[in-house]
Amino acid sequence: MAKVLMKGNEAMALAAIKGGCDAFFGYPITPQNEVPEYLSYHMKEYGRVFVQAESEVAAINMVYGAAGAGARVLTSSSSPGIALKQEGISYMAGSQLPAVIINVMRGGPGLGSIQPSQGDYNQVTRGGGNGDYHVLSFGPETLQETVDLVRQAFDIADYYRNPVMIAVDGLIGQMMEPVDLDNEIPKMDLPPKDWAANGKSGERGKRNTIVSLHLDTQGLEGHNLALKKKYDEMVEKEQRYEMIQTDDADIVIVAYGTVARVVRSVIETLREEGIKVGLLRPITLWPFPEKAFEKLPESAKMLLTVEMSLGQMHQDVRMVNEGKRKLAFYGRAGGIVPEADEIADEVRKLVGGSPA
Template sequence: MKVLMKGNEAFAEAAVRAGCRYFFGYPITPQSEVPHYLAQRLPEVGGVFLQAESEVAAINMVYGAAAAGARVMTSSSGPGISLMQEGISYLAGAELPAVIVNIMRGGPGLGNIAPTQADYFQAVKGGGHGDYRVIVLAPANVTEIFTLMEKAFDLADKYRMPVMVLGDGILGQVMEPVELPPLKEINPPPKPWAATGKIERDDKTRRIINSLYIVPEENEKHLEQQFAKYRQIEESEPLHENFLVEDAQIILVSFGTMARIAKSVVLKVRERGIKAGLIRPITLWPFPRKAFTAANIPVAKKILTVEMSGGQMVEDVRLAVNGRIDVEFFGRTGGMVPESKEVLEKVLALAREVE
C-alpha cells in the first residue's frame, strides 16, 4: 500500500513494524511528530508510550526497558540528544541495545529549528564520556527510513549496543509517497542476558546489568571485548551508495538530505561534459573507508564533501583517502541549506583545476 507520509511519521511507523513496543521521549522541534504519532500507534499494537519529564529521564527509561530485553527507542533533536549523552554512554557501557533517532536542527546551544547536519561529531565520535561507539545510520529519503530503521533494531540486538539514526529537519518534515512494507511477525533474537525477573532459568544465576567496573583491570578487559566487537562491525557493516564514480574525476561526498542535492549537481555537471560522481555514506559509523580506495575511484582527482555543517564529515573522508587525493569542503551552517547552484559553481571551479 502506497501512502503519503511525513519523514517523522515514517520513523515512528518503521519502528513499530521493526518490533519496537516501547518509546520514551520528550517533544522538541523538528521531531515532535515522532512521539505524537507513537502516542497513538503504540497502544494499538500493545505497546507502551510514555512522555518523560525530560530527555534525561527518557534515556534512563530506555536503559531500563533495554535491560529487560525489550525493543525500545527514543527520539529527539540536538539539545535533547545532548542531555541524553550520559545515558547513551551508560547504554554502551552496559552493552544494551536501543535505537535513538536524532532529527538534527541548527546549533550550537538552542540555535534554531532549521535543518542541519552539525551533530555528526556528536553521533560518530561519541558525544558522551569514555571509550565507546554507537552505530550511526543516515537515511536520505522516506522510503529508506523504513529499511534503515529495521536494520537499526537488528544491529542493536546483534551487537548489543545503541544505534543512532540521523535525520534532519528537512527529512523529518518532508512528505513523500512510500510503499508501506507488509506487516510481518518480528522475532527478535533470544536475550539470555536480560534482567527479566524470571526465576525458572536452568542456571539460576542472577542477571546483573551494569556499566560500573571499579577495578581498572576488569574495566580494561571489558573495554577490550568492546573494541573487538567494534573492529568486527567496521569490517562487516559499512554501507554506502556509489553514483557514477567509475569514471569520475570529481567525487562529491554527502549523506542524508544533502546527498540528494549533491546527486542533482552530479547530473547537471555531467550534462556539461564534466565527469563527476557521488559517494553517499549510509553508515556514518562505521565509516565506509573502502569506498575511497583507488580500486573504487580509479581516476578521481578531486573530492568535495558537501555538508550542512561547518565541515565535520570531511575529516573522516580525509582519513579514508589518506592523502592520495585532494579533499575539499563546501557547506553552509546554522540551519542554512547549500543550494544546488552554489555546489554547482564549486564543482565547476574544481573542474577547471583538474583540466
C-alpha cells in the same frame, strides 16, 4: 504493498512499530515532535508502551531500564535533546544495551535553530558520552531508506547489544514522501536475550545484572577489549554506502542525507556540461565507509565534501584519504540546505571552469 504518502517523522514512528518496538520514551523537541505525537496515539493500539518523560535525561534512563529488561526500545529527539541523552547512551554502550535512537538534526550549537542541519555529525559518530564506545549510526537519504533502516535498526541493535542511531536532517523529518512500510528488509538471526534482567532466569539465586561499573582495572580493560571486538566487527561488516557515477569520475563529491539528493541533481547538470563528477554517499556515518574510498578509480583526483555543517564529516574524509587525493570542502550551516546551483558552481571552480 502500495506506497503511502507520509510525513517523515510519522513514517519513522510507524516503521519503529513495524520493527517491533515495545516501548518509547521521549521528550518533545522540534523538528521531531510528530514521532512521539504519532506513537502517543498508536503504541497503545499495539499494546505497547509510550511514555512522555519529564526530560531527555529521564527518557534515556527509562530507555536504559526497559532495554535492560529485554524490551525493544526507541527514543527520539533533536540535536540539543540528543546532547542531553549522551550520558545515558554511554552507559548503555557500557552495559551493552540495545536501543534505537532517532535524531532529527537541527541547527546548533546550543539551542541553535529548528531548521535542517547536519551539525551533529561529530556527536553522532563520536558521541558525547565518556569512555571508549561507539554508536552504530546511519545517515539515510530518502524517506524510504530512512524507514527501511528504522525497521532494521532494532535487529542490528539487538545483534550487537549496542545503541543504534538514525540521524536525519530536519527536512527528512518534516517532508512528506510516498513510502512502502512492508517491503522486504534483511532479517538477522538473533540469540535469545538471556542476559536481560527480567526476573525470568527460572533458577532461584541466579540473577542477571546490568552494570557499566567495573572497579577492577583488569576487569574493565577486559570489558573494553570485548567492546572493541564488537566495534571491530561493526567496522568489518556494517559499512554501508552507495557510489553513483564514480567509475569515470574526475571529481567525487562525498555527501549524505538530504545533501546527497541535492548532489544527484548537481551531477545531472554537470554531466551535461561534460564535467565528470560522481557521488560517494555514506549510509553508515559510523562506521565510516572506508571501503568505498578504496573502490574509487584512479581518475578521481579530487574529493569534494559537501555537508550541512562546517567540515565535520570532512575530517573523516581527510583521515580516510591519507593524503592521496586533493581535497575540497563546501558547507552551509545555520539551517540552510545548500542549493544545487551553488554546489555546481563550486565544482566548476574546482575543475577550472568559470561559474555558469
